[in-house]
Amino acid sequence: MSDQRPSGLGREADRAAVLAANRAFYDAFEARDLDAMSDLWAHDERVICVHPGWTELRGWGAVASSWAALFGGPQHLQFIVTDEHVVLAGDVAWVSCDENLLAGDGSATVASLNLFARDDAGAWKMLAHHGAPVMAGPGDDES
């Protein structure tokens, strides 16, 4: 792709800002903080969210409603987020990571892809959260 990369220092600052946005997402999730969650996202029709096992939600209205439903529900989750990898591409960046979830009734791993774009004010806003439950290791068939 054409090189939109800033110099080394700017690039490190971008990477740190994207990682901070990613961590703020999990902090808001654990705290069931709807205001903090709302602040993290772009509020437009581009946003998509796949909660593990759910169908895809599209547009900020549907995504916001899902957070309200989750945070109003009975389940309190704790996340141990591991293996975070950031890719920067101009004003877009994404983080892939493993969510190691601890809930009342057990644990699970979710492979997540979180996508951010820099807004006009320079803030990295979430455009996509895509959570895929890990059920088996490589070697099984896709289906």
Added chain:
Amino acid sequence: MSDQRPSGLGREADRAAVLAANRAFYDAFEARDLDAMSDLWAHDERVICVHPGWTELRGWGAVASSWAALFGGPQHLQFIVTDEHVVLAGDVAWVSCDENLLAGDGSATVASLNLFARDDAGAWKMLAHHGAPVMAGPGDDES
């Protein structure tokens, strides 16, 4: 984000090119065509792939091996891809879609996010394929 958008016509051409790349991905998958699949992807350490239920694969070597294993396996899949939505952001674009899978032993739906970046030659190369099996509808808890 800062406005990197081309004019209307260029934008429509980009959208069409990204959709074509997304469809070429499913064509290569159905045809079990490793050369075509290889041509679609960026060949570097940024690429990630989550086959539904699998742990995340990172880097072209691991991703390429997974396609070789899948295409060498017994399962022939057919895809009916629906609800494709494209977001363009400069030299990055992503497509969210539903993969409606038909295999010998039944059917399944996978919510997928496919991420592309334009390379120096102007081709849209796949950087991420993230497949999340759909197991329940909105209203269930995340876990």
